[in-house]
Amino acid sequence: MKLLVCISKAPDTTSKIAFANGNTSFDEAGVTFIVNPYDEWYALVRALELKEAQGGSVTVISVGGSDYEQIIRKALAIGADDAVRIDAPETDALSVAKHIADYAKEQGFDLILTGKETINYNGSIVPGMLAELLSFPYVTLASKLHVNGNVATCEREIAGGVEVLEVTLPAVISAAKGMAEQRIPNMKGIMSARTKPLQVITPVAFAANTSVQNFEMPPAKSACKFIAPEQAADLIQLLHTEAKVI
C-alpha cells in the first residue's frame, strides 16, 4: 500500500501565544515547533502500522519553508520512508491543498492521511479540499482505521457512540484521537532519518482566497471568586442569581 501523510508544523502545546508586527503574525521567539499532534500521533503512526502489517511505503509531505525540515526529520525518525517538502509559504488552506494535490495526483497513492486539524489554525479544511481536488472520497475525523484490500473501514465518534464507515480506496482520511498510540523515535530511527530521502519541490505559486488581517488575545478573565468548602451549597445559589447559568 502506498501511503501519504500530510504533516504540518505547530507550536509546542505549552507555548506562550503572542503576536508580532502589529499583531499580524505569530511571534515565534522562544517557541519550539512540533509535528502537529494529530498528524504525528494518529495519522503517521497508523500509516506506519498499516505498512508494517501489509507492506508498502509511507511518504510524508509538508508545504512550508526550510524551517519545516526539523519536523520532517522527526517524522522520518519515527519511521516514514521518505519525505517531500513543497517549498512554498502556507498562505491559506486552498493553496496548501493545491500544492499537495498537484504532487499527489501523479503518484498513485492508495491512501492519504491527515490530522483532523492543525492546533494553530484549527481549520479542518485542508483534507476536504485535497479530496475534492483529487476527486477522492473523504472520511472526516476517523478515530479507527482498518484496511482490507481496497476497502477502508473507519470509526467516527458521534454523540453517545460511534459510527462505522466504509470507503473504497483511494481516499483521504483525517485522523482524530484513538487511531493509534504515540510513538517515541529510538536512536536507530533518529540516525537513519538523517540519510532518508527528502525531496524539495519548488512549485508554481497559487493565489490565496483568504488572509489573516490581525490576531488578538481573548479578553482576560476576571478573578476567581472563592467559596469555602463548608459553604459549597452557596455555589448553586450563586450560579442561579449571579452567574445566571442555572
Place this chain on the structure above:
Amino acid sequence: MNILVFAENQNGKFPKSALEAVSFAAAWAKSVGGSCTAITHGQIDASVLGNYGCNRVLHLASLAAADGEQITALVIAAAEKSAANTIVLSHDTTGKSAAPRIAVRWNAGIVSGATAIPHGTTVKKNVFSGKAIAHVNITSEKQVVTVLPNAYGVHATGAPCAVEAFEVSVPAARVVVKEVKLESAEGIPLPEADKVVSAGRGMKGPENWGIIEELAKELGAATACSRPVSDIGWRPHHEHVGQTGIAIRPNLYIAVGISGAIQHLAGVNGSQVIVVINKDPEAPFFKAADYGIVGDAFEVVPQLIAAAKAFNATK
C-alpha cells in the same frame, strides 16, 4: 448579499448546531440587507427553520442521510437557485466534510469556525485552540463560512415559513455508514450540552463517578473528563475534552479534580462560566475559573448535589 445556509437533518431532528448555523446566517443576512435561504433534506418538518430567521426554505425530501459529496452537490445547487454568493454551514462533522469541497468547487474563500457575525469580508474565529482570536479576510467574490458550535447560540427570532420542494440529482454516496453503535442512548450529547460536569484523575477511580453523574443529572448537564481518565479507561473516549479531545463551549463547566493543564483548558476555555473544585489551592485551573472551591471532591460534590436537589424543588 444573499446567503444560503445548510441545516443538517440528524435522524429527523435538527441538531442544535444546525439551528445555530441558521440563526447566524439569518442575522448576518439581515445586518447587510440581504436574504437568507435554508436548504435541508430528508423526512423532517422543514418549516420550523423559519423560526430562526430565514426567509425561505428549500427541501429535498427524497435524500435521507447524505455524505459530504452529496451535501456539496445539494448545497451548490441550492445556492445557485437562490442566487446566493455566500454559503454558511455548521463547523460540525458534516460541515467539515462538505464545506472544503464546496469552497473548491465554487472557487470561494473559506473561513471555518466563525464565532461572530462577520463585518464586511472579515470573519472572526478562534485560533491556537481558543488561546487567541484571528480576524480573517476573504478576498474572493464568493465565500463559505462555517459556524463554531456553541459560540453564537440559537436565536428564535422568526416564524415558520413556507417550504419549497427542491429537486436536484446528487451522486451516489462514496462514504457509506455501515453501522451505528450507541454506548448510551440517554443523557445529553456533550457537544450540544449547555452545562457540563467534568472530572479528572482526582476522582481516584471509575467507581467514584456516581457523584459526578448525580450532580450532572440534578443540573441537567452532560458529563466529560480529562484525557488521562479516558486513556486509562475510567470513562468512554467520547467524554474526553481538550486539545486532543473535543472542544466544548457550554454556559457552565464544572471541573472536579482536574488540574487545569493548558491542553485541557484549550478544549474548555470558551465556556461562559467555569467552576473549579480541587483540593490543591495551587491548581492552575483556578486561574481560568470564575468560581472556585478549594476542597475534597468527596466532601464538596455531595453538598452540591443536596443543594441542587433543594434548588430544583423550589423551581
